[in-house]
Amino acid sequence: MLHETKDFSLTGELAVVTPTGTPPISGNKTTLVPAVGFWNNFSGGWVVRGGLGRAIPTDGSGDNLISQLAIGHTFTDHDVPLFGDFTLYLSSVVNTPLASGNQTSVALTPGLRAHLGKDCYFLAGLPIPVTNDRVADLGMIFWFMKAW
Numbered sequence: 001m002l003h004e005t006k007d008f009s010l011t012g013e014l015a016v017v018t019p020t021g022t023p024p025i026s027g028n029k030t031t032l033v034p035a036v037g038f039w040n041n042f043s044g045g046w047v048v049r050g051g052l053g054r055a056i057p058t059d060g061s062g063d064n065l066i067s068q069l070a071i072g073h074t075f076t077d078h079d080v081p082l083f084g085d086f087t088l089y090l091s092s093v094v095n096t097p098l099a100s101g102n103q104t105s106v107a108l109t110p111g112l113r114a115h116l117g118k119d120c121y122f123l124a125g126l127p128i129p130v131t132n133d134r135v136a137d138l139g140m141i142f143w144f145m146k147a148w
Contacts (some may be wrong), residue, residue, distance in 0.1 A: 007041040015054070029059045033066060045074040047087065053093070062099040066094065072113075084115030091125065106131045109141070119147040 005011040035053025041128040042048060048071050055064040072089030080086070091109040111125025123143040 002036075009038075011037045013037055013051070015053075017055075029057045029061065034054045034059065037068075041074075047072050047074060047089075054098075062075065062097060062102070065095040065096040065098060067096070078115055080115075082114065082116055084117070085113065085121075086115075087113045089113065093127075104131065105129065111141070121147065122147045134148040 001009065002012050011032075013035045015035070017031040017033065019029060029031040033053045033055045034050050037049065037051030040047065040048045048069070050069040051067075053066045055066050057063070066078050068091065070091035072087045074084040074085055074087040076083050079086045088112060089111055091111065093107050093109065094104060096104045097105075107127045107129050109127045111123065114124045115121055121144070123141070123145065125141045126139075128140065
């Protein structure tokens with residue numbers, strides 16, 4: 001957490017993307033993604049979040065700039081059992097290769113988030129590519145997350 005107020009958070013982040021399965025789906029390379037992100041509850045249950053990061057493959061195959069922006073609406077209070085902070089959202093992700101000759105890819109992801117209790121969350125989404133070039137055909141995304 002770099003900065004936090006009642007309605008705004010600014011975070012420093014590091015994701016480690018580790019391939020599983022067999023190529024070509026797995027991609028066969030681990031990628032580090034340092035990033036800066038924000039989250040802003042701006043009015044009446046509406047929230048906007050976003051971030052900017054750099055995907056750095058450990059095999060040296062070329063870095064990408066990752067830009068994210070999402071808007072969502074929270075329908076329930078935090079303490080509602082299994083459906084606290086129930087939020088529907090639409091997220092956009094733009095992946096821009098920093099090496100010349102590669103194309104930018106864009107995906108939109110409609111999804112949901114819910115607080116399950118004890119600072120545990122469930123998130124799900126369906127990435128929909130909107131450009132011919134894409135990072136991968138991911139299918140559905142499911143996360144179980146523990147907030148600290």
